[in-house]
Amino acid sequence: MPAGGRPTVRSRRLGTALRQYRHAAKLDQPQAAEVIAASQARISRLESGHVTARVIEVRLLLDAYGVKDPEVRVKLEELAKHSKNRGWWLEHAAHLRPDYVDHIALEDDATYIREWQPVLVPGLLQTPAYAEAVIAATPHYIAPERIAQLVKVREGRQAKIEEGGATYTAILWEAVVTQPMVSVEIHREQLSRILEVSERKNVTIQVLPFSAGAVAGSTYAFSSFSFESEPTVEAVAMENLRGTSVLEGPEDLAAYANAFDQLRSAALAPEASVRLMRSALRSGKENAS
Known part of the structure; x- marks a missing residue:
């Protein structure tokens, strides 16, 4: 069972896939339960992610659902094997919101990560100084020691990109580049970091200019994730004052x-x-001198 009985991102993804394939096979939950000699309640909990399917259960269910694609089968078996694995971030879990843990797990599994950010530099690109400044500026009081822990977690998240574990594309509104939300010194250091990261083969950074007009206001910041060799969006995360919301419905994914x-x-x-960005960096240096 996922820790605390709460669905994990991986167990939920596995359950969603099993439900979709069951529907495609036109089988109901009692019929699926017969396949693995279990109760309907277990099928329900498997499909909701509240329990994780064993590999043998996944194989039997996929056989019954007529799923023969070897890539699909391997993918779902891997989710079953690793859904309860402890990620590097779980050592910090006591200091993280459960929805933030979900966001990190999505990043850790993703093969493609795409972000739109109209206000702040994305966490995957932030320097420690920038991260500390924006975390400290949140409307809720955060103790200094917890800020340090959160900064460390953001640095840990960035390893996925630095090691080439995912193809990463970020679109920043021009204000993020030209209108500092932090001190000029920290902003200059941050721009230098973005320019450095943009040279990686797996990273693409684009700036949406002010001249693009209303398109910048078409949606709030969001991150989308793909888990296959093709960049089909399979999950979307949106941050707000109350936490992170993860969207997985087909219509939501298509819209984002x-x-x-x-x-x-x-x-x-x-x-x-x-x-x-280089021009903004030069302007910052001139204004500071």
């Missing part, structure tokens, strides 16, 4: 995939985005 495509089409090309 379309929104990201529109933002990317309106954004400057990567090369032009780099030039704009």
